[in-house]
Amino acid sequence: MENSELIPPVMLMIYCSGSVACRLLILLYLSFSPSGLSCQFDLRKITHHTAFMGRSPCCEKIGLKKGPWTPEEDQKLLAFIEEHGHGSWRALPAKAGLQRCGKSCRLRWTNYLRPDIKRGKFSLQEEQTIIQLHALLGNRWSAIATHLPNRTDNEIKNYWNTHLKKRLAKMGIDPVTHKSISGTLTGTTNNKSAKAVASLSHMAQWESARLEAEARLARESKIRTATPTPTALHAQPTNVPASAASPCLNVLHAWQGAKIDLESPTSTLTFTGSNSGMLPTPRTNRLEVSESNSVMWHQRSDELEGEENDWQIFSKHQVLELDSKEREDDFIGCEEPWFSGMAGVGSGFTGMLFDVSNEHDASECWGESNNGQTEHSNQASDEEDKNYWNGVLDMVNSELTPQSPPLV
């Protein structure tokens, strides 16, 4: 039964849009009215769990249309936004003459009508990026979308759920952990892999933080930007984050064998090496991977004075040398919540970073201090890691279109 059939429309309107005091008065009135009980029940349905706190669901307002958009509605929305900008989504439907809730309008615009949206088949590059980013970030579709210019998070999410996830599963790879379902990768995860996973987890965290900061900056930038003119709307889409211009995630450059320098509003990650350039000392926290394969966490300490003391190495010059068991334990035992969460990042990425791209063995990269037997199993594991990613890439390549030649 519709709410409007039980509750006087005026009262319903006041209830839906009114303050807490109004709602209390109305409920008080209803408690003494003949049909008070059923009315109260329906009002509870309207306001659901947010009866006296938070907002009421916008789409449950009476008379608003739901479901697929018609071309006429699209045209109205498009025309209005092109002329005025979207402004307040809540107020937009009335101004644009649409019988929709603001939320529905926003979704239609961001996922479909926006002029900068790229539609159609995903390229190989895009597929690879999605897989890699998903291993790093999980189901954070908006963060992933940040690095796939002109693709919406909804589209990426759909593509993952309907294509990529199934393909990985078919290959025997858990699409959640990006590890082999049979456990071969997991089961043979050796120290090196664990260490590398740990460092990559750290990288992921910084990248994640950077993405969030970028998204925040983009939002702030949008807010500062004046309502777009019709021409400006197309020239500079309002919903494209600043980072969307970057063609590839920085951490992916690492996987692709490049020297990287992740600059983050909150942190930086620097790979030092013979080819690395001299960079100004960052004023924020940073992670450094040195030529000796040590990972060092430099934490900004405001208590310290002077340029030379600007950095406090984590835990009193604690160097997280990855071939040291104790250091590894310190690293793995990191209490930061994100760390345990990211522990599922597959060791396959180690192969991506150190085997596949750099074309040399992980043991060479991380140093080797184990006995021969362990080394043998480590090599076998490394080989599996390599096979994993080769498999992923082969899989993707096997579905290539003529327009998109394989990258590997």
Add this chain to the structure above:
DNA sequence: AATTTACCCAACCGCAGAAAA
């Protein structure tokens, strides 16, 4: 040709966090 099944994707739902009142 008709029916069933599987798949795809646009749209909705509910929650969380930030901002505003």
Add this chain to the structure above:
DNA sequence: GTTTTCTGCGGTTGGGTAAAT
């Protein structure tokens, strides 16, 4: 400081369509 509103995000649904029987 509290309440309310707005926006963004991720999970889920259901209608349309293609493929299989």
